[in-house]
Amino acid sequence: MVSEPPSGRGGISRMPDPSLVKEIKRAVSVPVLARVRVGHFVEAQILEAIDVDYIDESEVLAPADEDHFINKHNFGVPFVCGCRNLGEALRRVREGAAMIRTQGEIVARGCIAETVRNVRSVMGEIRILNNMDEDEVFAFAKKIAAPYDLVVQAKQMGRLPVVLFAGGGIVTPADAALMMQLGCDGVFIGNEVFDCDDPYKRVRGIMQAVRHYNDPQVLVESSSGLEDSMAELNLNEPRIEQFGRGSE
Secondary structure (H helix, E strand, O other): OEOOOOOOOOOOOOOOOHHHHHHHHHHOOOOOEEEEEOOOHHHHHHHHHOOOOEEEEEOOOOOOOOOOOOOHHHOOOOEEEEEOOHHHHHHHHHOOOOEEEEOOOOOOOOOOHHHHHHHHHHHHHHHHHHOOOHHHHHHHHHHOOOOHHHHHHHHHHOOOOOEEEEEOOOOOHHHHHHHHHOOOOEEEOOHHHHOOOOHHHHHHHHHHHHHOOOOHHHHHHHHOOOOOOOOOOOOOHHHOOOOOOOOO
8 A cells, every 4th residue: 555655744644646656666575555535436547547456436535626636437446435335435436446454443552443344334234135035136226336136146155245345453463363254355454564673574473364354373382472572552542551651
């Protein structure tokens, strides 16, 4: 995932510099994904022209169009889009999204609560849909403002028509395994995983947890020895009592 480096001056967040994307593509062999603002199809055209592997129409960036998303059928590059519930997910699929990720926290604090809430929302609505009679599906599609044919397809498949990834606050192997056990196909991890002494160990542990999310022994091994690596993550300083302060 290529993100524009913070300038320190604030302002509008946009797609990354195309020259930065090209430089990264030359340096790595893995697929490269870059973000565009919601509705900004010209930014997407620019990224497609430099052969980016995936485009994330991201709510993290400032929206360019508050009413319309990009028509992703006009592009050859696959798009990733965020969602908070089943209706949003299926609307993004109708627009041409090839992958859906649940929205999580935007500020990198290592808090997974919002991600869990949105994953449970999507999976819970799918379970409700699976238990509906066929004559109830039309009313349900109308209620969640989703295309009827995609709602029917989701009911038949028992899942989204495209892959579902979780993203936001995932910084430990246990976090990743939780997302997989809740029904996701994979996870996105943010740059906060590099804020430690040994990021390779932490990332490798997360990778093992995704592959073996139902194996407690693997999860024990992948989670061991990461205490120093996860220091200060998911801590809200005013709410933490620091031992050794004062005489109480």
